[in-house]
Amino acid sequence: MSSMTRTVTRLDEKLYAWLTEPDDRKFDRAFEKYHDEAFAGLVRYLARCSSSLGLDFEQIAADALLKFFSRVGRQRREASGLIGNALTQIRPLDLGSFHVREVRRWTTEVGSFRETSMTFKVTQQEERRNWMAEIQALADKIPPLQRRGGHVLESVRAAISPADDGATLFVEFTVTIVESLPLLRVPTNGYLFDMAQSLYLDECKSRGRLKRRGPDTWHPLTRINLDDEESSNEYSDQVAAAPMQMVFASDLADAAVDPESDLAGKDFCEKFYAYLRRPLDLAEEAYRIAAANGPAKAERKRMDSLGGKWDRVICVLTMRIEGHTQEDIAQVLDLSRNQVKYIAELVQEAYEQFSAMCTRSLLRSPAAGANSYVER
Numbered sequence: 448m449s450s451m452t453r454t455v456t457r458l459d460e461k462l463y464a465w466l467t468e469p470d471d472r473k474f475d476r477a478f479e480k481y482h483d484e485a486f487a488g489l490v491r492y493l494a495r496c497s498s499s500l501g502l503d504f505e506q507i508a509a510d511a512l513l514k515f516f517s518r519v520g521r522q523r524r525e526a527s528g529l530i531g532n533a534l535t536q537i538r539p540l541d542l543g544s545f546h547v548r549e550v551r552r553w554t555t556e557v558g559s560f561r562e563t564s565m566t567f568k569v570t571q572q573e574e575r576r577n578w579m580a581e582i583q584a585l586a587d588k589i590p591p592l593q594r595r596g597g598h599v600l601e602s603v604r605a606a607i608s609p610a611d612d613g614a615t616l617f618v619e620f621t622v623t624i625v626e627s628l629p630l631l632r633v634p635t636n637g638y639l640f641d642m643a644q645s646l647y648l649d650e651c652k653s654r655g656r657l658k659r660r661g662p663d664t665w666h667p668l669t670r671i672n673l674d675d676e677e678s679s680n681e682y683s684d685q686v687a688a689a690p691m692q693m694v695f696a697s698d699l700a701d702a703a704v705d706p707e708s709d710l711a712g713k714d715f716c717e718k719f720y721a722y723l724r725r726p727l728d729l730a731e732e733a734y735r736i737a738a739a740n741g742p743a744k745a746e747r748k749r750m751d752s753l754g755g756k757w758d759r760v761i762c763v764l765t766m767r768i769e770g771h772t773q774e775d776i777a778q779v780l781d782l783s784r785n786q787v788k789y790i791a792e793l794v795q796e797a798y799e800q801f802s803a804m805c806t807r808s809l810l811r812s813p814a815a816g817a818n819s820y821v822e823r
Contacts, residue, residue, distance in 0.1 A: 453579065454571075454574070455569045455570065455571045455573060455576075455578065456571070456636075457484065457571065458481075458484050458485055458488065458636050459569055459571075459635075459636060460568075460569065460570055460571055461477075461480055461481040461484050461485075462481055462634070462635075462636055463567060463568035463569055464477055464480075464481075464568065465477035465478050465480070465481045465520070466519070466520070466523070466565075466567075466568075466634070467565070467566055467567070467568045474520075474524075478516055478520060482512050482516075485512060485636070485639060486505075486508050486509070486512060489504075489507075489508035489511060489512070489639070489640070489643050490504045490505055490508050492640060492643065493507055493508065493643060493647055502647070502650055502651075507643060507646050507647055507650060508643060510646055511639060511642040511643035511646055512639070514642050514646075515638070515639045515642055519634040519638065522630055523630050523631060523634070526627040526628075526630035526631055527561060527565050527630075527631060529623055529627050530557065530561055530623070530624050530627050530628070530631070531561065533620040533621075533623045533624050534554055534557060534558050534561075534624070536616065536620050537550065537554055537617060537620045537621065537624075538613075538617070539551065540603060540606075540607065540613065540614055540617055542602070542603070542606050542607075546602060546603075549595075549598075549599060549602075550599060553592070553595050553596060553599060556592060556595075557592055557596075557624055557628070560585070560588055560589075560592060560628075560631070561631060563585065564585055564631045564632065564633055565631065567581070567582070567585070567633045579635075582633045582635065585632065585633055586632045586633070589628050589629055589631075589632060592628055593625050593628055593629075596621055596624055596625040596628075597625060599621055600618060600621050600622070600625075603617060603618060603621075604618065668723065668724075668726045668727065668753055668756050668757060668760065669726055669753075671756050671759075671760070671789070671790060671793060719798065723757075723760065723794070724757060726753055727750070727753045727754060727757045730746070730749050730750040730753050730754075731750055733746050733749075733750070734746040734747055734749075734750045759780060759782070759790060760790055760794060762776075762779075762780055763776055763780070763787055763790045763791060763794075764791070764794060766779070767791060773787045773788055773791075
């Protein structure tokens with residue numbers, strides 16, 4: 448929950464100053480100021496998160512900002528206009544007092560939500576404001592408003608004739624509101640960094656750096672071989688030119704100008720954790736099934752081997768994220784410094800490949816519609 452109470456940054460202030468500017472020309476100029484502030488931070492973030500020197504980080508940052516401007520700038524503004532116009536056109540039909548109250552209550556709440564979302568802003572002087580919680584609370588209002596709009600539609604469709612022009616318009620305007628509401632959610636700077644991350648991963652895939660391979664051949668838990676020091680040396684020598692990045696929550700927060708760039712939120716990390724553990728889970732299940740029918744020595748040996756690797760991996764990652772040096776970790780776990788680096792690099796590589804395949808589905812839920820711009 449710490450992200451909910453974090454300090455307002457200058458980039459936050461510029462974001463909402465831009466989004467709340469009512470004049471179209473001033474709106475574009477406000478974005479230019481935001482662009483200048485965000486661009487350098489995005490480039491630094493991408494450079495820190497990547498081990499590749501061949502990518503054009505400035506172009507990726509520029510593309511992300513252009514995409515951001517279109518989605519949370521223009522499209523959000525247009526959606527607000529559509530909803531505002533629809534609210535002025537909707538009139539309760541002659542379907543009884545309950546329908547009248549239902550429509551008036553719903554349209555009033557939609558209008559209030561629209562006003563609050565489109566005027567949301569923060570300043571650096573607001574030290575104690577729980578503004579991230581406010582953004583989440585606004586996002587949480589969208590699905591109930593959509594459901595209630597759906598109920599209004601169903602009650603009208605069940606009671607009117609398709610030839611009723613007034614009812615047809617009522618349905619059209621109601622549908623417009625229901626479909627446009629998710630676009631009014633209040634964005635955060637984390638959504639911009641999310642876009643940059645996705646574009647970066649797309650570029651990596653297009654260059655063939657993130658190739659699909661079978662899980663048994665590239666999963667870190669099956670590739671790690673701590674019994675052979677030469678294997679560890681050989682693998683680490685291949686990537687010696689790049690520092691150990693460890694792109695997880697704590698390093699992402701340090702990497703970007705805006706802490707909102709912590710893209711590996713709790714939900715994503717839990718899924719990545721489950722992915723890392725999957726070979727061990729499968730081995731445990733295989734042993735359980737085999738042991739029910741006999742000694743299962745081979746299955747037990749594989750399970751124990753993967754279990755030992757899993758313990759080492761988790762210890763290395765935990766201590767690394769907590770800020771311990773490779774030397775400290777090696778001493779505590781009775782490993783060589785190179786073996787610690789070897790484990791971290793294998794998991795880092797797996798993280799990048801896992802992100803390339805799963806980032807969009809794990810960090811955003813198009814069906815839900817309400818939380819895409821909000822940090823988890």
